[in-house]
Amino acid sequence: MKYDVVIGLEVHVQIKTESKMFCSCPNRYGEEPNTLTCPVCMGYPGAMPVPNRKAIEKAVIAGLMCGCSISEYSKFDRKSYFYPDMAKNYQISQYDLPFCLEGNIKVEGKGFSGKKIQIKNIGITRIHLEEDAAKSNHYAACSGVDYNKAGIPLLEIVSEPDIASADEAYAYLTNLKEIMQYGNISSCDMEKGQMRCDVNISLKPKGRKEFGTKIELKNMNSFRAVHRAVEYEIDRQAEALDEGVTLRQETRGWNDERGETYLMRSKESAHDYRYFPEPDLMPVVFTKNDIDNFKADIPELPKAKRERFISQFNVTEYDAKVLTAEKAVADYFEKGAEHTKSPKLLANWMITDLLKEISDSGLNINEIRVTPENLAEMIEMINKKTISGKIGKTVLSEMFKTGNKPSVIVKEKGLIQDTDESSIEKYVDKAIEDNPSQAEQYRSGKKNVLQYFVGQVMKQSRGKANPQIAIKLLKEKLG
Amino acid sequence: MSSNITYKSLTQLADLLENKETTSEEICSEYFDRIEKVEPQINAFIKLDTEDITKKAEESDSRRKAGRQLSRYDGIPISIKDIYNVKGQSCNCASKILAPYTAIYDATVIKKIKEKGFIPFGRNNMDEFAMGSSCENSSYQTTSNPWDLRRVPGGSSGGSAAAVSAGEVPASLGTDTGGSVRQPAAFCGIVGLKPSYGKVSRYGIVAFASSLDQAGPLSRNVLDSAVLLDTISGLDKMDTTTVRDKRDDSHESIVRKSNENLDGFKIGVCHKYLEMDGLSESIKENYMYSIEQMRELGAEIIDISFPYTKYAIAAYYIIATAEASANLARFDGIRYGSRIKDYKDLNELYLKTRGRKLGDEVKRRILLGTFVLSSGYYDAYYLRAQKVRTLISDSFRETFQKCDVFLSPTTPTPAFKIGEVSSPVEMYMADVFTNFVNLAGICGINIPSGLTKDDNLPVGLQILGPHLGEDKILKAAKVFEDNREIKEFIPDL
Amino acid sequence: MNKQKKTIDVDYIAGLAKLEIDESKKSRFQEEMQNIVDYVDLLSELNVENIIPTAHAAQMKNVWREDVSENDFSREVMLKNAPELFDEGTIKVPQVLPGEGTA
Numbered sequence A: 001m002k003y004d005v006v007i008g009l010e011v012h013v014q015i016k017t018e019s020k021m022f023c024s025c026p027n028r029y030g031e032e033p034n035t036l037t038c039p040v041c042m043g044y045p046g047a048m049p050v051p052n053r054k055a056i057e058k059a060v061i062a063g064l065m066c067g068c069s070i071s072e073y074s075k076f077d078r079k080s081y082f083y084p085d086m087a088k089n090y091q092i093s094q095y096d097l098p099f100c101l102e103g104n105i106k107v108e109g110k111g112f113s114g115k116k117i118q119i120k121n122i123g124i125t126r127i128h129l130e131e132d133a134a135k136s137n138h139y140a141a142c143s144g145v146d147y148n149k150a151g152i153p154l155l156e157i158v159s160e161p162d163i164a165s166a167d168e169a170y171a172y173l174t175n176l177k178e179i180m181q182y183g184n185i186s187s188c189d190m191e192k193g194q195m196r197c198d199v200n201i202s203l204k205p206k207g208r209k210e211f212g213t214k215i216e217l218k219n220m221n222s223f224r225a226v227h228r229a230v231e232y233e234i235d236r237q238a239e240a241l242d243e244g245v246t247l248r249q250e251t252r253g254w255n256d257e258r259g260e261t262y263l264m265r266s267k268e269s270a271h272d273y274r275y276f277p278e279p280d281l282m283p284v285v286f287t288k289n290d291i292d293n294f295k296a297d298i299p300e301l302p303k304a305k306r307e308r309f310i311s312q313f314n315v316t317e318y319d320a321k322v323l324t325a326e327k328a329v330a331d332y333f334e335k336g337a338e339h340t341k342s343p344k345l346l347a348n349w350m351i352t353d354l355l356k357e358i359s360d361s362g363l364n365i366n367e368i369r370v371t372p373e374n375l376a377e378m379i380e381m382i383n384k385k386t387i388s389g390k391i392g393k394t395v396l397s398e399m400f401k402t403g404n405k406p407s408v409i410v411k412e413k414g415l416i417q418d419t420d421e422s423s424i425e426k427y428v429d430k431a432i433e434d435n436p437s438q439a440e441q442y443r444s445g446k447k448n449v450l451q452y453f454v455g456q457v458m459k460q461s462r463g464k465a466n467p468q469i470a471i472k473l474l475k476e477k478l479g
Numbered sequence B: 001m002s003s004n005i006t007y008k009s010l011t012q013l014a015d016l017l018e019n020k021e022t023t024s025e026e027i028c029s030e031y032f033d034r035i036e037k038v039e040p041q042i043n044a045f046i047k048l049d050t051e052d053i054t055k056k057a058e059e060s061d062s063r064r065k066a067g068r069q070l071s072r073y074d075g076i077p078i079s080i081k082d083i084y085n086v087k088g089q090s091c092n093c094a095s096k097i098l099a100p101y102t103a104i105y106d107a108t109v110i111k112k113i114k115e116k117g118f119i120p121f122g123r124n125n126m127d128e129f130a131m132g133s134s135c136e137n138s139s140y141q142t143t144s145n146p147w148d149l150r151r152v153p154g155g156s157s158g159g160s161a162a163a164v165s166a167g168e169v170p171a172s173l174g175t176d177t178g179g180s181v182r183q184p185a186a187f188c189g190i191v192g193l194k195p196s197y198g199k200v201s202r203y204g205i206v207a208f209a210s211s212l213d214q215a216g217p218l219s220r221n222v223l224d225s226a227v228l229l230d231t232i233s234g235l236d237k238m239d240t241t242t243v244r245d246k247r248d249d250s251h252e253s254i255v256r257k258s259n260e261n262l263d264g265f266k267i268g269v270c271h272k273y274l275e276m277d278g279l280s281e282s283i284k285e286n287y288m289y290s291i292e293q294m295r296e297l298g299a300e301i302i303d304i305s306f307p308y309t310k311y312a313i314a315a316y317y318i319i320a321t322a323e324a325s326a327n328l329a330r331f332d333g334i335r336y337g338s339r340i341k342d343y344k345d346l347n348e349l350y351l352k353t354r355g356r357k358l359g360d361e362v363k364r365r366i367l368l369g370t371f372v373l374s375s376g377y378y379d380a381y382y383l384r385a386q387k388v389r390t391l392i393s394d395s396f397r398e399t400f401q402k403c404d405v406f407l408s409p410t411t412p413t414p415a416f417k418i419g420e421v422s423s424p425v426e427m428y429m430a431d432v433f434t435n436f437v438n439l440a441g442i443c444g445i446n447i448p449s450g451l452t453k454d455d456n457l458p459v460g461l462q463i464l465g466p467h468l469g470e471d472k473i474l475k476a477a478k479v480f481e482d483n484r485e486i487k488e489f490i491p492d493l
Numbered sequence C: 001m002n003k004q005k006k007t008i009d010v011d012y013i014a015g016l017a018k019l020e021i022d023e024s025k026k027s028r029f030q031e032e033m034q035n036i037v038d039y040v041d042l043l044s045e046l047n048v049e050n051i052i053p054t055a056h057a058a059q060m061k062n063v064w065r066e067d068v069s070e071n072d073f074s075r076e077v078m079l080k081n082a083p084e085l086f087d088e089g090t091i092k093v094p095q096v097l098p099g100e101g102t103a
């Protein structure tokens, strides 16, 4: 292509806290409309904001994890803009003195296309803290406003225009999400609106210094949508430039169904936000010492965690990668590993079975009924040959359904492995008797027919026969 | 009996209650009678729910009977400016845009007075959203000055001042953003106190200019203001701008202990004020008289020049209107209050609701505040005004290194006639001595200091003290009050 | 002292502030506001170089609360002042477009 692509991202992330940013209403998702409200977050006359210390701390930790410098003096400002989702018709935000400035994120891994991207540092211009807006339900002629979400602490993370492709944008978002989850800043569930992304994109002829006309893209509800929207927009703008059309600065929305962007507003209707210092709130001042203390609180980053898993638990590089892709999964694994002598076996079970059950169920790992302790207990049962691996699968899906302990399930369902030679012998005899031709084959040297017999024994014992004993007896009997 | 109650002070009423010489119900019903008699001329109340008040009075009486009174003031009525949220009551700020609106919570100040058993007693008229100096900007009614019904009571807490002055209530709670307690107190011949910024919680008081607003009492005498200040002040976790004021003694006991004289007290005055344009002769004379009084009472008088008086009004109107433009944005007809019916889209709903339901002065100030914050003008106006604010605060800090308190007239003129002042800038000049106090966040009190010879109108003296210097201004005011020529300021009604 | 005159665009400002101004009153508003702005322009006489602006009358810092949640207000109470409601418990407003919101 004959154009350079210049992309900057503005990402909004809801901070995970007990209460909202400026009032004590619970910060929760999915409740009945307007049940999580109070005079403060509904902008009632006379109500005043009181900032949530935890949210401020998490904003600072997020900044440190993104390599930002933390301002010793920060303040909140009012950003004025009439809209029903803003209860006061101004948003408490940060204008010229945000908490975090000038960081960067090292982006690596794969883009959405699956192509491996080159390791690159994407600059972070600033991270500031503000309050989230309300949610609007859209109906034919009207809208309905629900203020449950209004006032949830929200981080705005603004990147430098360092991103040069849709794949890089995707990888940046993936890495940022990983950091936010690892820092316990946010759950980043895009479907719940906990992470949102706006894109600024412009094209310029290759090698030219001056930036082209900046287009803002909104309304993308997944990383995939961001990728698609950027690809679409690159093509659209390149085509326009090819034809000699002058682009105008504007905001465009993304229509995911139609796979295209559409004009939302042009620059002429740009906002005049009338920022000024929030008189209801005092400035936030950190000493160097405060900031050092925050640094000590920074949680382990994914890369460090992967390396530790490999050395501490003897798992493979692949295992470590899968287990650390989400912090909640990594935490689950570590919790389980405390209760078993075979963390590698636990890793295998989590990767091949548990994560599959989870993705089939549409739940996330924090919502499932299988506790890490119970899963570890099951691993120990397999280790001690109380149950076979095959039975393990049955037990796990039962645990998934009921949340019961594996020992309870095994007892109730009679799934304990049979190690009594005399009872297994009966199955062995029956298997040989029923399959004379296969027995003949074995005796004539086709030793792999043994597997067939093992299968028959297991079938008859409904999986309970200890396979090692079955093999030993089969070998003896088949001579 | 009426004469027994009507012009009694809070502490006198408390004594009567304590000695079982009266009951809360009797006090309230005496005030109802008084209101019935004078209110048609004064129009100080927007709303008065006599049934609810009587019920509260009965509850108080039964508490007292059982020896479980909440304080010695339990059962005494206090009228409330229409800007405070009192749960279950309307709170209109004298604006059509907040009609209907019923408060769903108590302001912290209201919670505190209820805890002592004071009974919120009706809603006092005011300039719409506290924007004005005459009460003429109310969208409900025009309040008259009890001293001369053709004149304004001042504003914005004009309804509060008129009600106290007319003997309709013993005291009232107002708010002061640029003089809104002190100026009407001066016009009506009562005491009005503006506490230091942060001394009293603003939670639940509809905000006009957040960095300037303070709640303050209007009362018959200095002691009552001290009692109410003790009641309403204090750190509040709902208002992060409140300050801790560590004290050994209540303001009430400081006032009670105030000696007969001001020996050793240093009082700053500004003789340059006497040369100011627009200062009426009666005010000049009274200022000089008050300075002499203070000197006779033993105070050392120090002349101080204060160079920023005229700039203060400019800085004040920029900062106050800028903050107001954001504070009043929430009145949009979406979540509460009035919503016009004939809108075709969201923008029209906003424009028409706000355009039709807000009064002209409120609109003017919102427009001005929007302008000074708008793109390209912020530095020239808002930022510059904030820097001037620093100069003003610094100069007061210096002033209070030289003196304990500072004296000025409260207003440049006595109460003017209704409809007399029509230009906004001219009206803003009514606050020339009060605006800068809010900019600096210091405390001030109006104490009635005389009556004009020609019109028999009250004139007020303003006593200013440093931030959290309430004890000093209360003491100076109390000694002055005890020794001034006119003992009581009661209008002929 | 540069005393350049600034003219106020009342239509633009009223649009920002969402205030419908009667045509008949517009010129009066324009004139009154112009007078006020001309008056406050007197601040340009003062030298404010290197002066730190004051945003608060009381100087404090780091005033915050701990992250504890409470839910003291029922929906019924929070919505009883609302002019128009939907049965689902949302506040009815004229149509707003998806993605047009503030944050």
Ligand SMILES: [Zn+2]
Residues within 6 Å of the ligand: A020, A023, A024, A025, A036, A037, A038, A039, A040, A041, A042, A151
């Ligand atoms: Zn809330």
